[in-house]
Amino acid sequence: MWGKGGAAMEKLDPGDPQRIGGYRLLALSNTNAIHFPAAQERYGALTGTVVDSAGLPVPGATITAKNNQTNKTYQAVTNGEGQYLIPDLDPGRYTVVAELSGFQKSQDDNLLILLGRNIEFSPKLALGNVSEVVDVTGTTPQIDVRTATVTHNVTSEEFDRIPKARSFQGLALTAPSVNSGDIEGGFQVNGASGAENSFTVDGVVTTSLINGKSRQDTVKQMMFLERYDAYFADLLKSGAVHELAETVLGEPAIAQNMEYFNKPPGIGKQTPPHQDGYYFKIAPPQAVTGWLALEPVDDENGCLNYVRGSHRGEGWRPHGRSDILGFSQGVTDFGTPDDLANTVTMPGQAGMLLMHHCKTVHWASPNRSPTRSRRALGFVFYGESARPDEEARRAYQAKLDAELKAANKI
């Protein structure tokens, strides 16, 4: 059993897990701008007229718009009147460039595309070399005279300044036409019922089929959080969990992956019985996974279950396709008398930390609760002595390819 410190550390056995410790759409973007349109609208548009220094239209100029956050790039070429239109742009900040050979480039590095608006970028191109760039950042008018659609946008600058309620959906109430209420989705837009609302977050529909509200919790799994946010990198690499991993592995632990696991209420699927090391393909199998409950977990919402002592078995248990997204492999002979006799269910409060060896067989039930999610963070560490097992990797890849081929997926 693993303890938290002191004398308990002497008797560590890294195989036995132990507890330590949406008229009618509201589009919400949690990263850039928050938008409340009063029409079925998900996008903004970029439009304008490119002229030369004499004010004459420039046909054939290329307009390139790159989303500063996603790097997604869109292009249009001006027509005979120098006009162009790039529709269906996700709201956000863009770098927009207008160019044509024989003219200097004109560029705006920070053009804000707002939901339901036609944003104008109408540069004047001076004669010159394309390698000369005229920076027009900040000069673009944000007034849209082309649409009668009613929208309300909260920019990230406002977002930072105004008081926020407990969820960012509360910002919908800053739009003049939005009222709160208990009926259905909880927001009435221009007097319409909440049931007519539809919510999207960064382009993903998050409207709950259960109660019409915007759900922030339908993301099932995320990997490598440490690569995208310093907070998670710090939590993984320099935190107490790292220290514990070193203690139980008995050697320096190399942080590999910080994962987010969720089982949203009603739709959270089973986590099939598996051994993490079957995915890792390392030798020796010196690795552990920490599992931190972010909310209370029990049998109803799908807490973890371990097979005590399963890390001591020879080799690996046979695994096969599970058809569970995120956990494609499950133990095919699971359910032996030994598995059943040694199953330990691990309920606990938010903050409970579990840690298991990469050979420990573990699984979790589907989330059967109609209301409670089941969110957790996973911390994967390899021991310093672990090396990629190239042969096992090749065999695994060949098996996956054969399975996907048989299922007509490749």
Ligand SMILES: O=C(O)CCC(=O)C(=O)O
């Ligand atoms: O959270 C879950 O359901 C699965 C977690 C898991 O299998 C792991 O951390 O190794």
